[in-house]
Amino acid sequence: xxxxxxxxxxxxxxxxxGRIEALRGVDLSIAxxxxxxxxxxxxxxxxxxxxxxxxxDRPTSGEVLFRNSGLGSAMDLDTYRSSYVGFIxxxxxxxxxxxxxxxxxxxxxxxxxxxxxxxxRARELLSELxxxxxxxQYPNQLSAGERQRVAIARALANDPQILLADExxxxxxxxxxxxxxxxxxxxxxxxxxTLVVVxxxxxIADSAARQIRIRDGKVEA
Amino acid sequence: xxxxxxFSGFVWRNLWRRRLRTLLxxxxxxxxxxxxxxxxxxxxxxxxxxxxxxxxxxTDIAVIQRTFLNTSVDESVGAKLRALPVVAQATPMIYNVxxxxxxxxxxxxxxxxxSYEFESLHILSGxxxxxGKPEVMLGDLLAEDLKKKPGDTLxxxxxxxxxxxxxxxxxxLEADAVIMPLDQLQQLSSLQGKVSxxxxxxxxxxxxxxxxxxxxxxxxxxEASLPTLRAVPAAERASNNEFVRLAHAxxxxxxxxxxxxxxxxIANTMAMxxxxxxxxxxILRALGWKRWQVLMLIQMEAAVLGLGGGLxxxxxxxxxxxxxxxxxxxxxxxxxxxxxxxxxxxxxxxxLAGLIAGAVPAWRGAQxxxxxxxxxx
Ligand SMILES: Nc1ncnc2c1ncn2[C@@H]1O[C@H](COP(=O)(O)OP(=O)(O)OP(=O)(O)O)[C@@H](O)[C@H]1O
Ligand SMILES: [Mg+2]
Numbered sequence: 326x327x328x329x330x331x332x333x334x335x336x337x338x339x340x341x342x343g344r345i346e347a348l349r350g351v352d353l354s355i356a357x358x359x360x361x362x363x364x365x366x367x368x369x370x371x372x373x374x375x376x377x378x379x380x381x382d383r384p385t386s387g388e389v390l391f392r393n394s395g396l397g398s399a400m401d402l403d404t405y406r407s408s409y410v411g412f413i414x415x416x417x418x419x420x421x422x423x424x425x426x427x428x429x430x431x432x433x434x435x436x437x438x439x440x441x442x443x444x445x446r447a448r449e450l451l452s453e454l455x456x457x458x459x460x461x462q463y464p465n466q467l468s469a470g471e472r473q474r475v476a477i478a479r480a481l482a483n484d485p486q487i488l489l490a491d492e493x494x495x496x497x498x499x500x501x502x503x504x505x506x507x508x509x510x511x512x513x514x515x516x517x518x519t520l521v522v523v524x525x526x527x528x529i530a531d532s533a534a535r536q537i538r539i540r541d542g543k544v545e546a
Numbered sequence: 547x548x549x550x551x552x553f554s555g556f557v558w559r560n561l562w563r564r565r566l567r568t569l570l571x572x573x574x575x576x577x578x579x580x581x582x583x584x585x586x587x588x589x590x591x592x593x594x595x596x597x598x599x600x601x602x603x604x605t606d607i608a609v610i611q612r613t614f615l616n617t618s619v620d621e622s623v624g625a626k627l628r629a630l631p632v633v634a635q636a637t638p639m640i641y642n643v644x645x646x647x648x649x650x651x652x653x654x655x656x657x658x659x660x661s662y663e664f665e666s667l668h669i670l671s672g673x674x675x676x677x678g679k680p681e682v683m684l685g686d687l688l689a690e691d692l693k694k695k696p697g698d699t700l701x702x703x704x705x706x707x708x709x710x711x712x713x714x715x716x717x718x719l720e721a722d723a724v725i726m727p728l729d730q731l732q733q734l735s736s737l738q739g740k741v742s743x744x745x746x747x748x749x750x751x752x753x754x755x756x757x758x759x760x761x762x763x764x765x766x767x768x769e770a771s772l773p774t775l776r777a778v779p780a781a782e783r784a785s786n787n788e789f790v791r792l793a794h795a796x797x798x799x800x801x802x803x804x805x806x807x808x809x810x811x812i813a814n815t816m817a818m819x820x821x822x823x824x825x826x827x828x829i830l831r832a833l834g835w836k837r838w839q840v841l842m843l844i845q846m847e848a849a850v851l852g853l854g855g856g857l858x859x860x861x862x863x864x865x866x867x868x869x870x871x872x873x874x875x876x877x878x879x880x881x882x883x884x885x886x887x888x889x890x891x892x893x894x895x896x897x898l899a900g901l902i903a904g905a906v907p908a909w910r911g912a913q914x915x916x917x918x919x920x921x922x923x
Contacts, residue, residue, distance in 0.1 A: 381832055382917040407834025414920075418829045422559040423551065430551040432833040444550040461549065483834060 328393055329354035330519055331378060331487065336387035338373050338542075347373040348384070349542040357486070360513050360520045362533035370542040371523045372491055378521060379412055379489045380405040407435045411480030411488045413509075415495035417472045419464040425475045426451060426460040432482040450478040454508060470501035477508060487519045488512065494526065506532065557846045564819070571815040572855050578801065578808030579859020579896050584866035585797035587888060591880045593790045595718040600745070600780035602666040602716025606761065608783040609636070609744040609768060612776045618740035623772060627744055630771060632764040634749045637661040638741040640731045646702060646724065652688050653723040654702075656731030662747060667720070672696030672711030677727045683711040687721040687874070700724075703734055718879040746777070805899060812851050812903035820844060820911040827911050828919025837912045844908035845901060852900020856893045860884070863892075 331354065338348040347370045355361060355378075363371050376382040377389050380402040391409065394400040411432075419428045429447035438446075451460050454474045464472055473493060480488060490509065494502035506529055513520040522529065530536050538545040561568045600608070609627065611617055619638075627636035640656035657663055659677045667683075673696075675681035682702070684694060689712045694700055698709045707726065715721055732738050746768070751760040761779055768777035784790065820827070827840055835843075863884070870880040 376917050379832070381920070382915070403834070403836040406832065407836070410834075412832050418825075418832075418920075420826060420829075422563045423556070424549055426549045427551040427555075431556075431830070432835075434551070434553055434556070435834040435836060435839055440550045440552055441548075444548050479833070 330357040330359075330392060331355040332390040332393075333374075333377065334388050334390070336374075336377055336384035336389060338370070338377065338382070339385050346542055348377075350387070351539075351542070351544055353537070353544060355519060355521065358513075358517045358519055359535060360510065360533050361522070361535045361537065362530040363521065363523045363537055363539060364525065364527070364530045365539035365545075367525075369539040371539050373542075374539065375489050375491050375521065375523050378487075379410050381412075407432065408483060409486050411483070411485040413473070413476055413480050413488065413490040413493045415492040417464070417469075417476045417496070419472055419475055419479075421464055424461050424463055425456060425467065425471075425478075428464070428475055429478045429482055432479060436483060446482065447478070450481055451475070454478050468501075469497055470504060473497065473501075473505050474508065477505075477512070481512070485518070487521070490520070490522045492523055492525065494524070494529065502526070502529075553843070554846065557843060557850060560819070560823075560843075560847055561850060567815055567818075568851070571811050571851050572858055574811035575808035575852060575855025575896065575899060576858030576862060578804035578899075579856050579892060580862030580866065581804040581859075582797075582801035582895065583860055583863020583884065583888065583892055584870075585801050586794075587863060587867050587884055588870060588876075588880055589790070589793040589797040590885070590888070592719075592793045593785050595879045596787065596790050597781060597784035598717035599715075599719060600784060603663045603745070604665075604747050605663075605745040605780050606748045607746040607764060607768065607777045607779055609746060609772070609775050609777050610742075610783075612774055618737055618742060619744065619775060621739050621741050623775065624744060626771060627746060627768065630767055632748055632760075632767050633746055635662050635747040636744045637663060638728060638744050639663070640728060640735065640737065640740075640742045642731065642735055642742075644702065644724070644734075646688075646692065646700070650688075650691055652685075653719060654731060654734075655720075655723055655725045656728040656741075657725055658728050663745065666716040667713040668715075669711050669713045672709070675710050675725075675727055678729055679727065680705065680707045680730060681710045682707045682724050682726040682730075683713055684709055685721040685723045685725075686712055686714045688724060690874075691722075705734070805895070808855065809899045809903045812848055812855075812900055813906065815851065816844060816848050816904050816907035817910075819847070820907045823911075824914060824919050824922045827914055828916045828922070831914070831916035832920060840914075841908045841912040844911045845904045848904020848908065849897055849900040852896045852898070852903065853893065855900075856896025859896065860889060860892055 333351050333353040336348055336351045339346045351374060363374065365371050377384055380396050383397045389396045391400055391405060396402060396405055420431065426447045429450055430443045433443040448460065451457060454477060456471060456474055459467060459471055494505055497505060509520060512518055524530055609619065611619055621638055624636055624638055627633050637658060642654050643651055644654040645651045659674060664674060670686060675683055682700060689695065694709045696709055696711055700707045700709055748764050751757050765777040830840060867880055867884060870876045
């Protein structure tokens with residue numbers, strides 16, 4: 326059996342000195358190249374799980390392994406985030422002071438890469454996402470769908486193996502949502518990238534090859 | 547257009563985003579640095595002027611009291627000094643600051659009429675004074691200030707003195723001074739038989755010896771024969787006398803306070819900026835920025851504020867020195883030119899101020915947990 330790309334072992338996450346238990350014993354493994362949707366009620370712990378998968382946070386107990394290395398122990402979280410993971414948020418989270426093309430270069434500043442390379446790579450990614458005429462705009466000059474496409478380009482900047490999206494269509498209308506999901510699944514297929522999407526939308530969840538539901542901090546059987 | 551984003555470009559964008567706040571912070575640190583440049587520049591010009599008193603008259607060594615409390619030297623020391631083989635000439639003098647009129651105070655020197663110090667004075671009108679007579683000579687600037695010329699009478703501490711000459715001195719400090727017979731100043735300051743210092747010209751350096759060695763040797767000779775006194779080389783005396791020390795201390799003291807306020811200004815700006823950008827800093831961490839990179843970002847913003855303020859301050863200080871150089875009272879002491887080492891020192895201090903001010907905000911920014919920062923709106 327091939328070992329999974331990501332593995333969560335009996336992960337718990339509590340806040341407020343244990344008064345709030347966001348995750349209570351999650352076991353999960355994700356294979357390389359998989360497309361998985363996470364759904365569940367609001368407050369069930371979806372984002373918390375995604376943050377653990379992305380190395381943004383550590384479990385209170387249990388562990389998360391990336392290619393058999395413990396995140397936060399054998400593998401440094403900063404390195405993991407900068408080199409292996411791309412994040413996409415519901416609220417886009419672009420820097421308002423930077424042009425689209427500069428926003429895409431932001432993650433590349435954390436790795437040693439020449440300035441010229443960075444700009445060229447950003448240009449290439451934005452073109453791939455159909456934004457060749459929007460590269461020089463600031464976020465407030467872009468539509469919501471365009472902003473999310475810039476954010477996707479930014480998530481791809483360092484060529485990650487895993488793409489994590491937390492309700493990427495939550496702020497978009499249905500037509501734009503469909504377009505964004507088409508882009509994400511397209512990237513997943515073309516690049517063989519592992520894609521994990523947290524969503525409320527059943528249609529999106531159904532489109533994924535694998536679907537899990539979280540209820541009260543646990544993965545539903 | 548390439549639109550290449552660099553680390554420093556991002557720093558610049560963050561500062562430019564809050565232009566007004568950045569500008570105000572720059573003004574704060576700029577005024578502090580300006581005060582530093584102006585005051586320290588002025589006090590070192592003062593020291594230079596003091597040094598010229600010695601160099602223009604060829605004084606190699608000043609002999610002063612060893613203890614701090616008793617600052618006067620017995621006049622009888624002169625004979626012992628002159629008897630030393632290294633000493634060519636030794637001339638006693640008193641200096642003091644005196645109120646001449648309610649708004650004019652000046653340096654007053656008491657010299658002997660045969661003092662070698664006269665060699666560096668250029669007598670513009672009148673003549674040298676005579677020992678034992680109530681006569682004074684005025685520096686050209688002071689004479690102009692007081693509107694006195696030879697033949698006029700000047701009241702000093704209720705005693706009438708006859709102005710016998712007006713001179714131009716080798717040092718700016720002499721331009722604003724009054725010189726009178728040693729005995730007259732001794733009487734005025736109740737220091738009969740005492741002097742402030744002896745100025746000593748040494749015999750020429752013997753061949754084969756370096757001037758520094760010879761100076762050390764002469765110092766040792768003088769101190770050996772007069773154990774209660776110190777022989778201080780002119781250059782050291784220029785930087786170490788009470789007036790210059792006071793000028794330096796007040797320059798550094800005042801500008802340190804200004805600098806502290808400037809640093810607090812930057813610290814406040816950076817703390818606010820980190821607070822407002824909490825979520826953005828969380829996003830940067832989520833995008834793979836490491837803790838030290840967030841730290842660097844904030845420190846660089848603070849450093850740019852410090853350096854920018856430094857440049858602004860140098861411009862302000864330079865203007866202040868220009869104003870001082872144009873005022874008649876200070877023109878002769880202050881030159882509008884700012885020494886290069888002072889500029890380098892100033893920029894160093896400005897940079898350091900920025901880094902110190904940025905340290906705590908930067909550390910706090912770097913400590914943020916990415917998840918907590920992202921949750922914050
Ligand atoms: N920093 C925190 N401090 C306290 N409680 C927290 C914190 N972060 C999350 N929680 C709690 O943990 C639980 C799970 O939160 P999480 O954000 O994972 O839910 P979610 O499934 O993503 O919900 P939604 O669909 O609304 O985004 C919630 O009850 C939330 O209030
Ligand atoms: Mg959520």
